[in-house]
Amino acid sequence: xxxxxxxxxxxxxxxxxxxxxxxxxxxxxxxxxxxxxxxxxxxxxxxxxxxxxxxxxxxxxxxxxxxxxxxxxxxxxxxxxxxxxxxxxxxxxxxxxxxxxxxxxxxxxxxxxxxxxxxxxxxxxxxxxxxxxxxxxxxxxxxxxxxxxxxxxxxxxxxxxxxxxxx
Amino acid sequence: xxxxxxxxxxxxxxxxxxxxxxxxxxxxxxxxxxxxxxxxxxxxxxxxxxxxxxx
Numbered sequence: 001x002x003x004x005x006x007x008x009x010x011x012x013x014x015x016x017x018x019x020x021x022x023x024x025x026x027x028x029x030x031x032x033x034x035x036x037x038x039x040x041x042x043x044x045x046x047x048x049x050x051x052x053x054x055x056x057x058x059x060x061x062x063x064x065x066x067x068x069x070x071x072x073x074x075x076x077x078x079x080x081x082x083x084x085x086x087x088x089x090x091x092x093x094x095x096x097x098x099x100x101x102x103x104x105x106x107x108x109x110x111x112x113x114x115x116x117x118x119x120x121x122x123x124x125x126x127x128x129x130x131x132x133x134x135x136x137x138x139x140x141x142x143x144x145x146x147x148x149x150x151x152x153x154x155x156x157x158x159x160x161x162x163x164x165x166x167x
Numbered sequence: 168x169x170x171x172x173x174x175x176x177x178x179x180x181x182x183x184x185x186x187x188x189x190x191x192x193x194x195x196x197x198x199x200x201x202x203x204x205x206x207x208x209x210x211x212x213x214x215x216x217x218x219x220x221x222x
Contacts, residue, residue: 001196001222026196033187034198036206038217071218079221105193139188 001040003078005109007068008042016062018045021099021110023085023117028132030102031114031140035132039074040082043112045096056084091116091123091154114140115147122151122160133163196220 011017022030024041046054063075074081087093095116102111112120118136121129151157187195203219210217 001193001220003222026199029195029199030192031188033184034190034195034202036202037199038203038219072216076218081218102192135184139185 001080002105002107004040004080004082005104005107007063007066007077008082008109009107011059011062014062015047016059018047019096019099019110020044021096021112023095023112023120024083025132027112027117028136028140030111031117032136033139035135038081040080041085042082043085043087043092043096045087045093054086056086059084089123091119091156094150094154095120113146114142115150118142118147119151119154119156119160122156122163123154125159130163134166137164 008017008020012020020042021027022040023043024039025035025037026040029035029037044056044059046056047058048054049058060070060075063077064070068075068077070076071081074083076082085092087096095112098116099110099112102109114136118133118140121133121136148157151160187198190198200220200222203217207217207219
């Protein structure tokens with residue numbers, strides 16, 4: 001894991017990506033009990049190409065040159081399948097900008113705030129998000145004011161309340 | 168089993184989950200790898216390809 005994060009930090013230093021933060025299941029595990037997952041989801045703000053396009057291709061190309069192979073929707077980096085997900089809407093962009101800097105062993109990394117992880121589960125709305133949401137809300141320490149302001153900004157309050165009251 | 172005993176059991180279980188949530192992230196991810204190793208044979212039998220982390 002630490003070696004994987006060091007590669008992500010290098011990609012950011014070399015401006016292959018503008019900014020990254022851990023999200024998805026591993027992001028949630030930073031704040032709740034561990035559970036089964038096989039992928040490391042990494043949200044990225046991309047650097048535009050010369051033609052102005054935002055694409056994941058430059059990341060895959062740089063990683064391939066370093067010997068990291070694609071495996072399905074992931075790239076296998078130092079023993080971990082990493083899935084890169086571009087910040088494709090305003091909630092994800094905000095989540096990336098406001099992600100928290102933390103440490104894994106000796107390596108500095110970034111993880112989405114728990115309030116954003118909860119909002120992303122609600123917005124994505126898959127069955128597995130709903131199952132995870134209920135335990136996440138019990139175990140993670142969330143800033144209620146921050147959460148409710150952010151949910152309102154992204155028109156997620158009603159859906160959040162429906163999910164919360166179903167717990 | 169008495170209701171009181173059942174409540175105690177459930178409370179203990181909930182406390183255990185809260186304690187797990189407060190472990191250092193390094194320890195939590197080592198637990199994830201153990202879960203992956205336990206689940207992999209079952210998932211593979213169902214035809215799902217999975218890769219346990221190697222770090």
